[in-house]
Amino acid sequence: MAAQEPSTRKKKSRERFAHPEVAIPTATRKSFYGHGIPGVKLEELAGKLIVIEGADGSGRSTQINRLVKWLEATGHATVQVGLKRSTLVSEELAAAQEGNILSRTTLSLFYATDFADQLVNVIIPSLRAGFIVIADRYIYTLMARDLARGADMDWLRNLYDIALVPDAVIYLKVSPQTLVQRNFAKNPELDYWESGMDLGLSRDMFDSFLRYQSILIDQFRDLQKVYNFRIVNADRPVEPIQNMLRKWIDTVLTRG
Ligand SMILES: Nc1ncnc2c1ncn2[C@@H]1O[C@H](COP(=O)(O)OP(=O)(O)OP(=O)(O)O)[C@@H](O)[C@H]1O
Ligand SMILES: [Mg+2]
Numbered sequence: 001m002a003a004q005e006p007s008t009r010k011k012k013s014r015e016r017f018a019h020p021e022v023a024i025p026t027a028t029r030k031s032f033y034g035h036g037i038p039g040v041k042l043e044e045l046a047g048k049l050i051v052i053e054g055a056d057g058s059g060r061s062t063q064i065n066r067l068v069k070w071l072e073a074t075g076h077a078t079v080q081v082g083l084k085r086s087t088l089v090s091e092e093l094a095a096a097q098e099g100n101i102l103s104r105t106t107l108s109l110f111y112a113t114d115f116a117d118q119l120v121n122v123i124i125p126s127l128r129a130g131f132i133v134i135a136d137r138y139i140y141t142l143m144a145r146d147l148a149r150g151a152d153m154d155w156l157r158n159l160y161d162i163a164l165v166p167d168a169v170i171y172l173k174v175s176p177q178t179l180v181q182r183n184f185a186k187n188p189e190l191d192y193w194e195s196g197m198d199l200g201l202s203r204d205m206f207d208s209f210l211r212y213q214s215i216l217i218d219q220f221r222d223l224q225k226v227y228n229f230r231i232v233n234a235d236r237p238v239e240p241i242q243n244m245l246r247k248w249i250d251t252v253l254t255r256g
Contacts (some may be wrong), residue, residue, distance in 0.1 A: 028255060030127070034161020040124055047127035049164060050249060051138040051229075053220070054172030055213055056194040057183035059234055059241070060136050063102050063172065066242050067249065071132055079126040082136035086117035096191065104149050111142050119162065127164075132253075139163045140171070140227060142218035148212070149199065168252040169229035170245060171220055176213040178235050179204070 030045045050067075054060050068078050084090045093110050096102050102110065112120050115138075126133050126139055139160040174182070183190060192198075196212025224231060230248060234241050 009010065017136065026028070028167065031165045032161065033165055036164070037124065037162055038118060045124065045127040045164075046130045047132055048168075048253060049123065049127060049133045049135065049166040050252070051135045051140075051169040052167045052245075053137055053140050053169060053229065054234065055098040055174060055179055055188060055216060056191060057180065058172040058174045059238065062238055063242055063245055064134055064136055066238075067134060067245060070246060071110060077129075077131045079122065079133050080136060081118050081122050081133060083111065083141065084114055087121075088117040089114050092206065104146070104151070105167050106112060108142070108146050108159075115129070115139060115142065115160075119164065123164065138166065138169065140169070140220065140223050140229070144216050145197050147219045147222075148196065148215045167255075168249060169227065171224070171229050171231045172234035172241070173217065173220070173231050174234045176210045176217070179213055180209060181214060183209075186239045 004172050030042045030049075032040075032042075052060050052064055052067075064080065068080070070080050071123060084093055089110060093114055096107070096110065123133050123135070143151075143153075143156045143160065147153065161214075164246060180190075190205050192205075195209035196215070197208055199208075199212065201211045202208040220231075222230075232244055241250075
């Protein structure tokens with residue numbers, strides 16, 4: 001078969017997605033969940049904060065990469081943040097997870113510090129500059145993990161009342177069975193923490209992973225009632241999920 005002309009190929013790839021154009025964002029007043037960060041003038045935060053939540057291997061990076069290309073192709077500057085990416089503590093946090101030196105509470109506070117550092121030094125300044133900030137996970141994953149380990153919801157809400165309320169939160173819901181396949185597609189081994197091995201659910205890592213991920217799905221369902229995020233069935237091919245995300249984000253960008 002003859003190769004397609006580049007222009008035809010380009011057109012075809014544009015047609016695959018329902019929303020090739022991106023709306024111009026309308027500025028909306030931001031808010032914090034609680035006390036927030038002192039001294040931040042919320043009315044100055046002109047950008048948008050979009051959060052993609054989901055378990056390890058649920059397809060967050062796959063979807064975010066496509067979203068960023070779509071947004072940037074139409075002239076929107078984007079910034080990406082994610083858990084364990086702060087310059088302040090990410091390396092120390094990773095090192096601490098290798099050993100057994102942190103209690104559940106100190107590990108939780110370590111993650112909260114990592115989050116606070118990115119909030120203050122990346123998320124807020126980027127929103128002030130009018131960027132679209134895409135967060136690969138946010139406080140909800142941190143809360144779900146802690147709740148699965150018996151943390152108190154009021155304590156967690158209090159801890160994370162520094163967080164900004166995002167403009168959109170999308171949770172990619174994937175069954176534990178599909179998650180296993182997607183994780184194995186990336187790595188030959190399951191991750192100790194993402195398998196919840198510290199919880200003693202099972203000695204078998206595979207079994208523990210399935211149980212732990214089911215617990216997290218339940219925690220996310222409960223959190224959704226409080227934080228009202230959008231749950232997307234991500235047990236599907238990449239493109240229909242991406243189309244849904246684009247449609248939803250388009251609505252969010254123009255919401256006045
Ligand atoms: N909708 C999908 N259908 C089938 N496979 C997918 C889908 N989305 C992602 N994958 C594949 O699943 C694996 C995990 O995807 P990806 O890296 O995007 O997930 P992630 O949530 O970012 O993972 P991590 O938590 O490790 O960062 C990859 O091999 C990817 O190609
Ligand atoms: Mg990823």
